[in-house]
Amino acid sequence: MAHSTAQNAVNLLRRLGRSGMVDEALAVFSELDPHKKNTYVRNVIIDLLLKSGRVDNALNVLDEMLLPGSEFRPNDITADIVFTKLLKINGSDWRVKENKIAGLVAKFGKHRVVPNPITLTQLISKLCRSRNIDLAWSVLDDLMTWNGLKDAAPCNALLTGLGKEMEFEKMNLLMRKMKDMNVQPNVITFSILINHMCKFRMIDDALEVFEKMKGEKEEAKAVAPDAITYNTLIDGLCKVGRQEEGLRLLGTMRSDGCKPNTVTYNCLIDGYCKAGTIETAHALYNEMVNEQVVPNVITLNTLVDGMCKHGRISSAVEFFMEMQQKGLKGNSVTYTVFINAFCKVNNIDKAIEFFDEMSKAGCFPDAIVYYPLIFGLAQAGRLDDATSVASRMKAAGFRLDLVCYNLLISEFCKKNKLDEANELLDEMEVVGIKPDIVTYNTLISYFSKMGNLELALKFMEKMTKEACLLPSVFTYGAVIHAYCLNNNTDEAMKLFKEMSATSKVPPNTVIYNILIDSLCKRNEVSSALALFDDMNVNGVKPNTTTYNAILKGLKEKKWMEKALEVMDRMVEQACNADYITMEILTEWLSSVGETAKLKRFTQGYKVSDFAA
Structure with a gap:
């Protein structure tokens, strides 16, 4: 092999590689005269090794090329071979970590060799997707430092990653660096900035970027917005309720020679539908058709949804039928x-x-x-x-x-x-859906109303002990109601006191009403009045039902003086009487000749100190 030419070595290496004889190829390379292991030969063996999954062997060869003062330095072909293959390594075969690849970019950079824009963009995108934004930044920053970056595409990939992380300061910094290093932003660059600003409702900032993009028309660096840029801004404006500005931007779009498309009109129609201006939305649809811009199913759905949400269901149905006749199906x-x-x-x-x-x-x-x-x-x-x-x-x-x-x-x-309710409970258990407090409260309430105290208590126990759910005020109210229906007011009061003393759920107006009504029906009006006063102490506001129960109890006891005090309290608290209140008071006060006080009460005046 000592006298073999480099081309002969390359031909042999390729034949061995095609035959899958990787070890033999590596042995041939090792035996080559060091002076014949030039960049061309090394590129071939690196390519062969990487294709065979022999990453470590390939990197060993590459490392010699990347040494400072190496006789055979890497070139653009080396970079294409190495980065293209390494970026395809995924999953369990991802033996070359991101840091290693980024380190290789830096080492190649010392030899003034840069991965091609497509490969570099793929690397930056991959780093950003794995949330390694700092490393992606470092890679591009190093390249910019020695003027090794000329294409906007890798910067666009980094801008996308920064935007997803809401790193707007760094996005602006990158734009400044691009300008300083003469990396010309393109329409995609500006569209990425505008898109992320609109996504996070930074509409004024997006408009500023848009003006900057357009405002240098007399300079060579001016970038003409495309339909995507306009659509993004129009959509952003409509989403924050600035559809009028979006409509004006449509006019600017036309005057700049950029033709609106289906997306443009869909954004505006959606904005006006959400604002309830259905007439304008429909006018835009008509304009769209006149401009020979083809509506799609999103156009249809947007208008139908807007009409339905604003009470125009019949119009929506009519429009749907019309669209179907024109061949646009829902x-x-x-x-x-x-x-x-x-x-x-x-x-x-x-x-x-x-x-x-x-x-x-x-x-x-x-x-x-x-x-x-x-x-x-x-x-x-x-x-x-x-x-x-x-x-x-x-x-x-x-x-x-x-x-x-x-x-x-x-x-x-x-x-x-x-x-049927039990069947559904069984089904819930089979499919693995656990009953929640609403489920238990429904059942406890049902059994309570049916007077089935035993089952109401059984489900309350199941709720607290098996499901580990804390009873709500609704739960307590249902069980207290069950006790009262079973003429067991003593147990109801016991639960009420327990609730007041130990529960994190204080009694509400409904629970007080249940107990007051039950006590009055048992002729225990004094106890009912004590609870009525307790409501005031605990800041629970009585309602008309509370007053009706108390007044009915007082009527049975013929406690007129106390009833007049209760009526005064009802007036003070601006609690309106209903037909039940009036029925109780009319019958009682008329029978004792106090109709003047009844009239005064209905007029909203106190009655206890009134002498007819």
């Missing part, structure tokens, strides 16, 4: 918008009609479509239909969520269909 989003809209106005039949039409149109519903239908049907009392839709949802491969189970269980309880 998608799952279109049908979902209509289903939601009709459910919100309780037109469940129309919602179901669109649901059925959706499948016929080849648009397959997702879970988001099923939920409003189930809710709408359940709340309309159509539980059989709601259950049917739920079954279709499960058959389509979706499962009900906790909110949906809670709703159905609640509605079944309201209809006294306990078997």
Whole structure:
């Protein structure tokens, strides 16, 4: 081998490589006369080794080339071979870490060799995706220091990474460095800056960058915005409610010779729809069609959604039908918008009609479509239909969520269909959805209202001990109500005192009302009055129901003087009397000749110290 020419060595190395004889190729290279191991030969063996996955061997050869004063230095071909192959190493084969590759860029740089712009951009993008922004910055900074960077693409990759991390100061610093080192920003550079500023609602800053981009038209460095730049700014303006400025920018776009496209109009239409200016949105659609800009399904969905959200469902349906006749079909989003809209106005039949039409149109519903239908049907009392839709949802491969189970269980309880509610509870256990406080409260409330104290207490115990959930004020209220319905006010008061003393949930007006009403019905009006005073001490405001219970109890006791004091308190607290209040007081005060005081009370005056 001592007398072999370099070309002969290269030919032999390539033949061995094609035959998969990597060890033999490495042995041939090792035996070569050191003076014949030139850059050309070394590039071939490095390429062969990297293709065979022999990264360590390849880097050993490369290291000799990268030594200061090396006889055979790397060239652009070396850089292309090395960085192209190393950047393709992923996953478990990622033996050459990011720091190693970045270090190689620096070493190549000492020999004034830079990876080509595409490879360098891939490296910077990869570093940014792995959140190694500082290293990406360091790589480009080193290259800029000795004027080794001429293309904007690697800088654009770093700007994208910095933008995702909201590093706007560093983005501006990089732009200054680019200017200092004569790296000319392109339209992508400015669009990246504008895009990230708009994304984080920094619209005025984005407009400033836009003006800077356009404001140097007489200089060679001016960059003409493209449709993407304009669309990004228009979208940003519309998203912060500045659609009028967005519309003016559309005019600027035209005057600059940049043709608006479908995205441009979609951004503006969306902005005006969200602002409730449906007429302007529709006018923009008409302008779009006149300009021969083709609307797409996003245009359709935006207008349909805007109309539906602002109470113009009929117009939305009409527009949808018109678009279908023109060949623009809706998608799952279109049908979902209509289903939601009709459910919100309780037109469940129309919602179901669109649901059925959706499948016929080849648009397959997702879970988001099923939920409003189930809710709408359940709340309309159509539980059989709601259950049917739920079954279709499960058959389509979706499962009900906790909110949906809670709703159905609640509605079944309201209809006294306990078997169906229990079936849903069992199903929740099978699919691994744990009942929450809403589930337990629904069941506790149901059993309490039915007077089934035993089951109400059983579920409360299960809730606290098995599910480790803290009772809410609703839980306590339901159980206290159950005790009262079972004429066990003593236990109700016991739970009330326990709640007041140890629970983090203080009693509310509803709980006081339940107890006051129960005590009055048991003729324990003094105890009811004590609770009534307790409300004032604890800052719990009585409502009309509270006063009605107290007044009814006082009427039974014929405690007129106390009743007049309670009436005064009701006036002081600006608590409005209802028909029950008036029924109690009219019958009582009329029978004892105190109609003048009743009249004064209805006029909002105190009555206890009034002498007719």
